[in-house]
Amino acid sequence: MAGAIIENMSTKKLVIVGVILLLFQAFSFMVGGLIAPSPTTAIHYMATKCVDNVKSHYMSKKWFMPWGPNHCDKVRDFDEATAKKIEANNIVFAVHIPMPNKEMSPWFQFMLVILQFDIAFKMYNQIEDGAVVTVDVGLAYRDDSLGEWTEMAHSIEQRKLSCNFTTPKTIDNEGRYYECDLMPLMELGCVFHKYYLLNIRLPVSDHKKVNRGIGEIKDIRLVGIHQNGGFTKVWFAMKTFLTPSILIIMIWYWRRITMMSRPPVLLEKVIFALGISMTFINIPVEWFSVGFEWTWMLLFGDIRQGIFYAMLLSFWIIFCGEHLMDQMERNRFSVYWKQVGPIVFGSFCLFIFDMCERGVQLTNPFYSIWASDVGTELAMAFIIVAGICACLYFLFLCFMVFQVFRNISGKRTSLPAMTKARRLHYEGLIFRFKFLMLVTLACAAMTVIFFIISQVNEGHWHWGDYTVQVNSAFFTGIYGMWNLYVFALMFLYAPSHKRYGDEQSSGDQVGNSGEDIQLTTTITHVDGPTEVYKMMRKEAQE
Amino acid sequence: MDLYLVGYIMCMWLSSSRVLGGYPIWWSLALGQQYTSLGSQPILCGSIPGLVPKQLRFCRNYIEIMPSVAEGVKLGIQECQHQFRGRRWNCTTIKDNLAIFGPVLDKATRESAFVHAIASAGVAFAVTRSCAEGTSTMCGCDSHHKGPPGEGWKWGGCSEDAEFGVLVSREFADARENRPDARSAMNRHNNEAGRMTILENMHLRCKCHGLSGSCEVKTCWWAQPDFRLLGDYLKDKYDSASEMVVEKHRESRGWVETLRAKYAFFKHPTERDLVYYEGSPNFCEPNPETGSFGTRDRVCNVSSHGIEGCDLLCCGRGHNTRTEKRKEKCHCIFHWCCYVSCQECVRVYDVHTCK
Numbered sequence: 001m002a003g004a005i006i007e008n009m010s011t012k013k014l015v016i017v018g019v020i021l022l023l024f025q026a027f028s029f030m031v032g033g034l035i036a037p038s039p040t041t042a043i044h045y046m047a048t049k050c051v052d053n054v055k056s057h058y059m060s061k062k063w064f065m066p067w068g069p070n071h072c073d074k075v076r077d078f079d080e081a082t083a084k085k086i087e088a089n090n091i092v093f094a095v096h097i098p099m100p101n102k103e104m105s106p107w108f109q110f111m112l113v114i115l116q117f118d119i120a121f122k123m124y125n126q127i128e129d130g131a132v133v134t135v136d137v138g139l140a141y142r143d144d145s146l147g148e149w150t151e152m153a154h155s156i157e158q159r160k161l162s163c164n165f166t167t168p169k170t171i172d173n174e175g176r177y178y179e180c181d182l183m184p185l186m187e188l189g190c191v192f193h194k195y196y197l198l199n200i201r202l203p204v205s206d207h208k209k210v211n212r213g214i215g216e217i218k219d220i221r222l223v224g225i226h227q228n229g230g231f232t233k234v235w236f237a238m239k240t241f242l243t244p245s246i247l248i249i250m251i252w253y254w255r256r257i258t259m260m261s262r263p264p265v266l267l268e269k270v271i272f273a274l275g276i277s278m279t280f281i282n283i284p285v286e287w288f289s290v291g292f293e294w295t296w297m298l299l300f301g302d303i304r305q306g307i308f309y310a311m312l313l314s315f316w317i318i319f320c321g322e323h324l325m326d327q328m329e330r331n332r333f334s335v336y337w338k339q340v341g342p343i344v345f346g347s348f349c350l351f352i353f354d355m356c357e358r359g360v361q362l363t364n365p366f367y368s369i370w371a372s373d374v375g376t377e378l379a380m381a382f383i384i385v386a387g388i389c390a391c392l393y394f395l396f397l398c399f400m401v402f403q404v405f406r407n408i409s410g411k412r413t414s415l416p417a418m419t420k421a422r423r424l425h426y427e428g429l430i431f432r433f434k435f436l437m438l439v440t441l442a443c444a445a446m447t448v449i450f451f452i453i454s455q456v457n458e459g460h461w462h463w464g465d466y467t468v469q470v471n472s473a474f475f476t477g478i479y480g481m482w483n484l485y486v487f488a489l490m491f492l493y494a495p496s497h498k499r500y501g502d503e504q505s506s507g508d509q510v511g512n513s514g515e516d517i518q519l520t521t522t523i524t525h526v527d528g529p530t531e532v533y534k535m536m537r538k539e540a541q542e
Numbered sequence: 543m544d545l546y547l548v549g550y551i552m553c554m555w556l557s558s559s560r561v562l563g564g565y566p567i568w569w570s571l572a573l574g575q576q577y578t579s580l581g582s583q584p585i586l587c588g589s590i591p592g593l594v595p596k597q598l599r600f601c602r603n604y605i606e607i608m609p610s611v612a613e614g615v616k617l618g619i620q621e622c623q624h625q626f627r628g629r630r631w632n633c634t635t636i637k638d639n640l641a642i643f644g645p646v647l648d649k650a651t652r653e654s655a656f657v658h659a660i661a662s663a664g665v666a667f668a669v670t671r672s673c674a675e676g677t678s679t680m681c682g683c684d685s686h687h688k689g690p691p692g693e694g695w696k697w698g699g700c701s702e703d704a705e706f707g708v709l710v711s712r713e714f715a716d717a718r719e720n721r722p723d724a725r726s727a728m729n730r731h732n733n734e735a736g737r738m739t740i741l742e743n744m745h746l747r748c749k750c751h752g753l754s755g756s757c758e759v760k761t762c763w764w765a766q767p768d769f770r771l772l773g774d775y776l777k778d779k780y781d782s783a784s785e786m787v788v789e790k791h792r793e794s795r796g797w798v799e800t801l802r803a804k805y806a807f808f809k810h811p812t813e814r815d816l817v818y819y820e821g822s823p824n825f826c827e828p829n830p831e832t833g834s835f836g837t838r839d840r841v842c843n844v845s846s847h848g849i850e851g852c853d854l855l856c857c858g859r860g861h862n863t864r865t866e867k868r869k870e871k872c873h874c875i876f877h878w879c880c881y882v883s884c885q886e887c888v889r890v891y892d893v894h895t896c897k
Contacts, residue, residue: 041699042763046674067676078879088879100679105696114749125876177768182749204877225749225761230697305753354754455760
């Protein structure tokens with residue numbers, strides 16, 4: 001008897017495997033929910049207004065510290081600056097990351113900084129439509145709290161102001177603040193140094209019309225977001241644990257396939273490829289980011305995730321296609337170009353988009369594709385194309401799933417005419433196929449539900465003394481879930497070892513018997529007739 | 543004889559503290575330029591008038607927070623003056639007096655309730671703000687986490703939103719409101735109401751930064767509102783403040799005064815509502831006893847029928863009108879920060895002042 005393990009496994013064993021997997025699943029949720037802190041932290045920084053007394057400020061490479069022993073000359077507000085006749089070009093907004101008595105750590109993995117302006121409404125100095133703020137921003141680091149600052153990046157960036165004023169624009173409401181959208185300022189793919197310093201200027205130039213009509217900026221606020229060290233550690237631990245598990249089952253799976261006398265079929269290859277892409281995500285290369293300044297890790301992580309998602313989506317299509325149970329010969333990748341094409345194209349679009357954003361950020365951390373009009377349009381185009389591809393893909397997928405179920409129910413109607421043993425076996429096969437479909441659906445639904453919960457929820461729940469980090473539980477749980485999914489797939493769809501490889505007889509399957517019921521999956525296509533099919537033949541011979 | 547003298551001094555001290563008892567003299571921090579400006583010499587805690595021992599201790603321990611406390615009171619007073627700009631009582635402060643609002647706040651009126659609330663909110667607001675500037679090493683969250691200092695931050699980070707500011711305000715502004723009398727209870731309540739306003743009005747901002755910037759990973763944080771919004775909110779609370787009556791109870795430590803809502807059929811005041819138990823003077827005529835400055839010579843709005851209109855503001859005394867030529871800046875080109883280039887125009891205004 002040949003066939004996949006899932007076909008030969010008794011229901012009892014299947015239940016046991018299912019329970020074990022569920023236990024692991026619960027464990028992975030608990031690791032995130034109970035051990036790990038929340039995935040990320042956001043910290044508010046209010047920029048300190050420093051006064052640059054040097055006239056030719058563009059020449060000076062001086063760094064302005066907001067506090068500490070060498071802090072700069074500060075002004076509290078711009079009325080004070082006006083009184084002291086300080087020019088805009090001599091005002092430097094300084095922000096030290098992190099707060100006093102703290103230091104950053106490579107465990108934070110990434111850091112992104114968001115820019116926010118506090119702009120007061122003034123009757124005669126309103127924000128003009130389409131106003132653009134030009135910021136001259138520099139980033140420096142040091143690893144010793146008294147050392148010299150080393151420049152990391154310097155750039156002149158433009159950001160569009162999109163602010164609205166909700167109350168009526170009357171003289172009474174002067175002094176109220178506009179509500180402005182958040183603007184991305186910076187993204188670092190690696191937090192290798194202990195202290196960072198941002199110096200921001202808003203240069204004003206009349207003849208170049210730089211920073212005109214931007215309203216009365218009262219303050220600059222920054223929000224620094226980084227991954228929590230604890231979460232990183234839990235995440236790394238999880239990856240380090242999962243890598244060998246998936247790797248071992250993958251080797252076991254491939255050994256089984258090569259031990260067979262027939263070449264592997266498409267579905268087997270695709271499952272193996274899925275295993276490879278899962279391992280590729282799992283391999284904890286991020287450990288290196290603790291010791292090396294690898295800023296491309298963020299981009300690399302995106303690429304790895306993208307490859308896995310593309311692989312998973314392709315697998316679903318091929319899985320459905322190979323279970324269509326019509327008489328068409330598939331088993332070739334080229335048959336599926338229509339369905340896989342959108343996935344590849346969509347992922348490629350997202351890859352280009354990511355390269356444009358995070359790729360460029362490798363050289364200029366202040367770059368944002370959304371800052372310019374052309375960039376925004378380009379980015380939107382990529383995202384829309386990717387979205388269309390995704391829709392197309394899901395249409396195909398839904399159609400194929402519908403076809404599979406229609407075929408199954410078609411076969412079902414002829415079930416009562418069969419003998420008891422054959423019928424039971426058929427029903428078992430259909431049940432197990434549906435079971436896997438259901439597992440896939442359940443996984444997808446879980447992902448969506450948890451995603452929504454983590455979006456709606458504010459991040460943690462309190463149960464008595466315990467704080468459950470919902471967002472962390474989402475990340476570890478879903479990550480663990482897809483790992484278990486791939487694990488289960490490789491385990492259940494590996495060829496059964498019950499007498500494999502010794503039956504090469506009668507490979508053709510088209511209408512060999514009088515009955516036209518064929519529940520064939522490609523796993524057994526080439527290897528020979530399925531168990532059922534053979535039973536049918538035996539009966540025919542009888 | 544000595545005993546008499548001691549007794550006399552004690553009496554004097556008690557009576558003087560009784561007079562100033564309802565009055566947070568330390569608010570004069572807000573007017574002293576030396577306390578809030580940056581870069582000047584550090585604050586001398588001993589030189590701040592009207593601190594009770596607990597506040598003095600606080601000041602000495604957390605000297606770096608004190609400029610923000612002063613800034614906060616100043617912010618509160620400015621907001622008070624903005625909110626009450628057209629009213630009979632316009633939150634006037636008096637220079638050269640320790641009781642910066644004059645005797646107005648001696649009575650347990652709505653106005654007192656509002657000023658206490660906005661000042662304590664201002665302190666919480668300004669401290670939170672200065673924490674975000676990194677000027678103080680106190681504001682942090684290491685104390686919330688167990689383990690060695692610094693490790694908690696690396697493990698789970700910290701988002702110190704407004705809690706620290708509220709804590710400081712509670713410690714400092716409420717330090718003197720520990721007497722068992724009704725006024726203390728009222729001040730405590732109103733201070734807390736002011737601080738609650740901040741926590742109530744924090745708004746959530748979020749940023750998505752997952753795969754390709756998708757919302758797979760989203761980080762949210764609470765941001766402090768514009769202080770004007772807090773002023774608006776507290777002004778509403780001023781308009782709907784609850785009148786209370788004083789009740790005396792005998793307790794083990796002596797007589798304790800508590801407040802009870804005067805009208806049982808109105809909704810009971812929550813901790814976010816302002817409370818008072820004495821009626822306000824009408825502020826129409828100058829009265830040194832109540833601290834009213836009167837509304838004579840106040841500019842009023844002839845076209846308005848509201849409280850800032852000439853009818854109400856002038857308390858029916860009528861108003862004078864004169865025309866005034868003013869040189870004004872016009873056709874201005876604003877440059878960000880610190881510099882405006884304008885032309886000068888002359889405009890004619892009708893100015894109405896109360897008789």
